[in-house]
Amino acid sequence: MQTEREHxxxxxxxxxxxxxxxxxHLKNYLxxxxxxxxxxxxxxxxxxRDLGVRYGVSGLHERWEDLVAxxxxxxxxxxxxxxxxxPVSIAALDGGRHVLCEKPLARTGAEAERIVDSARKAGRVLEIAFTQRERGDVQALKRHVEEGNLGRIYHAKATWMRRDGIPGMGSWFTSKEMAGGGPLIDLGVHMIDMALYLMDEPEAESVSCATYAELGPQGRGSRGSDDDGTKTIVGDAYEVEDLATAFIRLSGGATLNLEAGWAAYRDSSDDFGVTLYGTDGGAEMKVRNYGTSDTVRIYTDVAGxxxxxxxxxxxxxxxLGVVRRFVETIRSGDWKGHDGGDGLRRARIIDACYASALENREVSLRKMADGRR
Ligand SMILES: NC(=O)c1ccc[n+]([C@@H]2O[C@H](COP(=O)([O-])OP(=O)(O)OC[C@H]3O[C@@H](n4cnc5c(N)ncnc54)[C@H](O)[C@@H]3O)[C@@H](O)[C@H]2O)c1
Structure with missing residues (x-):
């Protein structure tokens, strides 16, 4: 229930x-x-201390437990x-706070489920920072799809590939325990989100995935712009994949091809995009090096x-878009459905991808759900 304060x-x-x-997060709240x-x-x-001075924040804590308390x-x-x-999200939700959690919601579906359960029990808003979905081009595509211009979308491709973009070699990013995985969970989660968001949230039914760790273990692939040299080194083993590819069957017969890579011998750039094939039209977004102009093409028929x-x-x-929506949701008092369910669905797809890659076969999400019961 919303309090007077929140309104x-x-x-x-x-x-x-x-x-x-x-x-x-900090600067956009302000x-x-x-x-x-x-x-x-x-x-x-x-x-x-520097951020505290720069943004005028007086409550400074080294331990997250002290902030949440x-x-x-x-x-x-x-x-x-x-x-x-x-741990941070659950403690905050149990304490009655609204939570904006970075992507991915968690390392596994089981962890994500515990966070979502806490949000539901606490009756608080839980949103995930799926920031790429807030891009102007994705929002324009979303409106185009919602206007019915593509008809039924039956196939989509979503890809995020870098040449040399392992973020923080030896930092938490390349530790399986701390990150949960490599580019699939880091970049792939954005692209799964973007595709499912644009396709109006079909259920994922099964996944066939392969992962590779070819450049990272050789110490290659980490000179990209994403590696700012500020990350604390936690180990010297490269424990996650550096490329993942998946074929995902969705409810209603649609399919999604996914590709996510931090490092591969390819064009020296950092590129992501999504392609939508519909019964009445198509659309493609291609983003090179985080560019924002001229990224979309709409495919249609004109005069036959x-x-x-x-x-x-x-x-x-x-x-900015994520923070604005989060704050507006809290203010609205209409919190139904804002419980991190989308983050949980993405986490389960990623679980299925890693299981499929490990077992070298297609994996059914329903069977995985039955196994949890
Ligand atoms: N949405 C996006 O576009 C986007 C972009 C980058 C990162 N991310 C996500 O944001 C998260 C952080 O990524 P980053 O690149 O900023 O990482 P980072 O390593 O640069 O920063 C992590 C921060 O967490 C703090 N931290 C670690 N352990 C802590 C503890 N025990 N108590 C208190 N603080 C602790 C560190 O001190 C550091 O300040 C990740 O989940 C990542 O996936 C999202």
């Missing part, structure tokens, strides 16, 4: 995590009317390594002949 008074946020992601950031937590003492927070943002998403439309779309900022 009228400033919402008070605490942000856990001081990396790039945490700073995006762009929202009537939202204050009152606390920050993270292990890098100097950066903690505060009694003056309405919101907790979780922007820590993946293995901490569940094939035509290509290149819409002029205004860019939008991912985290």
């Amino acid at each position: 009228f008074e400033p919402l008070r946020a605490g942000v856990v995590g001081l990396g790039w992601a945490g700073e995006q 762009r929202m009317p009537n939202v204050e950031v009152v606390a920050l937590a993270g292990l890098e003492g100097e950066r903690l 505060r009694d003056d927070l309405d919101i907790v943002s979780v922007a820590v390594p993946n293995h901490l998403h569940a 002949v094939p035509a290509v439309v290149a819409p002029e779309i205004r860019p939008r900022e991912g985290h």
